[in-house]
Amino acid sequence: MEAVLGAKRDSWPLSAIRRFSDVLIEVAVGRKKSPRHEMRWLNLSGFCLRPGFGAPGDDALVNRLRTIASNNLAFVDDLQCQVGVLVLLRRIVGGINASEQHALYRKHTSPPGSKKKRINRQLEYEKWRLLANLEHPQASIRASLGHELVAKIRKEPRDAIWLWCLGRLGARIPLYGPLHSVVEPEIAGEWLKVLLDLSTFTEVTGSAIVLIARRTDDPSRDIDDVIRAQAIARLMALGIAEETIQLLSKYVPPEPADAVRQLFELPAVVTRVVQLGCDFFETGMNSGYQSKLKSVRRETAAIFICSIVLTGFSANVTNA
Numbered sequence: 001m002e003a004v005l006g007a008k009r010d011s012w013p014l015s016a017i018r019r020f021s022d023v024l025i026e027v028a029v030g031r032k033k034s035p036r037h038e039m040r041w042l043n044l045s046g047f048c049l050r051p052g053f054g055a056p057g058d059d060a061l062v063n064r065l066r067t068i069a070s071n072n073l074a075f076v077d078d079l080q081c082q083v084g085v086l087v088l089l090r091r092i093v094g095g096i097n098a099s100e101q102h103a104l105y106r107k108h109t110s111p112p113g114s115k116k117k118r119i120n121r122q123l124e125y126e127k128w129r130l131l132a133n134l135e136h137p138q139a140s141i142r143a144s145l146g147h148e149l150v151a152k153i154r155k156e157p158r159d160a161i162w163l164w165c166l167g168r169l170g171a172r173i174p175l176y177g178p179l180h181s182v183v184e185p186e187i188a189g190e191w192l193k194v195l196l197d198l199s200t201f202t203e204v205t206g207s208a209i210v211l212i213a214r215r216t217d218d219p220s221r222d223i224d225d226v227i228r229a230q231a232i233a234r235l236m237a238l239g240i241a242e243e244t245i246q247l248l249s250k251y252v253p254p255e256p257a258d259a260v261r262q263l264f265e266l267p268a269v270v271t272r273v274v275q276l277g278c279d280f281f282e283t284g285m286n287s288g289y290q291s292k293l294k295s296v297r298r299e300t301a302a303i304f305i306c307s308i309v310l311t312g313f314s315a316n317v318t319n320a
Contacts, residue, residue: 009047017048018055024048025064035078042069042081046088052095053176062095079120086126090133094176098136105137109145125161132165135177142169143183150194160204166191167208172221173254182221188212189223196227196234206240210247217251 005012024045031041045065052062069088075081089096089104096104108127110116119127131145146169152162170188174181192212195205213231216222232248246252 014055018057018061020048021045021061021065025061025068028068032074035075035081038074039078039080039084042084042088045069046084046091049095050091051176052092058095062092065092066096066100079123083122083126086123086130090126090130093130093133094135101134101136105131105134105141128161128165132168135174135181137181139181139183142181143187145169146183146187146191150191153194153198157198157200157205158202160202163195163202163204163208166195167204167211170208170212172212172214172216172223179218179221185221185223189227192223192227192231196230201234201238206235206238206244209235210244213248215248215251 002008005016007013024041028041031038049058049061049065052058066089069085073081073085086108093101093104108131128149134142146166149162149166149169153159153166156162170183170191172182172185172188192209195209195212198205209231213223213228215228222228228248232245235245235248
């Protein structure tokens with residue numbers, strides 16, 4: 001796919017990946033061939049429609065994709081498909097409206113006082129990454145999620161997923177949600193104290209601190225100056241880049257790259273999360289199909305690849 005489009009997957013043109021989304025929805029029935037087909041379909045569909053907004057027609061695409069993923073999973077008992085649904089929803093969550101985000105919150109959390117069930121670690125990670133990316137629920141709901149994460153971080157201070165999620169929930173600048181859903185600065189300040197007091201410190205810890213302590217010049221969102229000064233001193237002592245520390249000392253308007261990084265970058269973790277696996281689209285098909293691609297325009301060729309793989313036409317799906 002990268003060779004066909006002449007760019008790394010993170011640089012694929014929006015127009016191209018949205019055309020992929022159209023085709024993927026059209027051939028959605030092909031995912032029912034096997035759990036592996038469905039997992040690949042979920043992964044590629046979410047990737048091509050991320051972040052769920054930014055192009056004409058995204059609202060309709062998000063609604064169609066969310067409906068298929070949430071209600072019509074073909075292999076509901078397959079772990080990788082369950083994980084794939086969460087990954088897809090996280091990737092398009094920016095285009096999911098407030099009421100549907102509240103529904104996702106209720107679906108993936110336990111009622112207060114209920115006994116929590118133990119679930120697969122990979123599934124738990126992706127559930128939390130989805131919840132952390134919900135920016136429409138009330139600030140009190142997001143604060144309650146953050147309190148749960150603080151307890152997890154105290155037990156596992158090096159866990160990159162818990163740290164990443166807390167940073168997203170405590171961020172002073174939302175990526176797409178309303179300002180009234182930003183967690184209160186007093187609560188975020190308490191979370192920041194916990195991070196600063198950790199005996200172990202990783203790159204993801206630093207990223208979470210920056211998100212929570214970032215200056216906005218808005219008194220209703222900015223944390224206490226004393227706590228921010230402590231965060232700056234800690235980051236300086238650890239040799240964090242000056243341009244990063246400046247985000248705490250003065251207001252710097254967020255760049256589009258910040259949104260991409262916060263929404264989609266996966267911290268380095270030992271647990272293997274479902275991967276897109278683009279390689280198999282090019283290496284996992286016979287030479288007959290490859291020769292056909294040579295006579296097709298580059299962008300159309302990429303869409304053709306999606307079609308033949310997802311409908312199962314002689315595509316040799318590898319273990320990529």
